[in-house]
Amino acid sequence: MKAFLTLGFLLLSVTVQAKVYSRCEFARILKRHGMDGYRGISLANWVCLAQHESGFNTKATNYNPGPRSTDYGIFQINSKYWCNNGKTPGAVNACGIPCSVLLQDDITQAIKCAKRVVRDPQGIRAWVAWRSYCQNRNLSQYVRGCRL
Numbered sequence: 001m002k003a004f005l006t007l008g009f010l011l012l013s014v015t016v017q018a019k020v021y022s023r024c025e026f027a028r029i030l031k032r033h034g035m036d037g038y039r040g041i042s043l044a045n046w047v048c049l050a051q052h053e054s055g056f057n058t059k060a061t062n063y064n065p066g067p068r069s070t071d072y073g074i075f076q077i078n079s080k081y082w083c084n085n086g087k088t089p090g091a092v093n094a095c096g097i098p099c100s101v102l103l104q105d106d107i108t109q110a111i112k113c114a115k116r117v118v119r120d121p122q123g124i125r126a127w128v129a130w131r132s133y134c135q136n137r138n139l140s141q142y143v144r145g146c147r148l
């Protein structure tokens, strides 16, 4: 009788776990980092912005084919101006960081860079999602029910 050697394929599913914050958890962390009222921007504006940019997902990335840049992390910060991913033409890296740090579970660096973004004259208008979903809206729902 012939022995069969069964070759088993081990499908190693290496799932990179993304940390997805809850709305109120995110709001609390922002507040702890002095984001409520930073440059006159209320907590609800930051929460609205992050909800529509990333759904509070720290691992969110989106490629922009035109400028060949990528948006990173919970605030979807762009590699053309703010961080270095080593492949964006004419990149500036104004936050002085590798883009990969914007994908960490710990959002300290992302918050620091978001503050840098709004210190520029355009402020929070830098974010398309903010202009589309948050500007001139009643944002009270974004921090409703949160223990801050």
Ligand SMILES: *[C@@H]1O[C@H](CO)[C@@H](O)[C@H](O)[C@H]1NC(C)=O
Binding pocket: 138, 139, 140
């Ligand atoms: C915003 O909406 C909440 C409830 O949805 C309401 O209580 C509040 O008065 C509204 N604020 C303004 C400025 O309209």
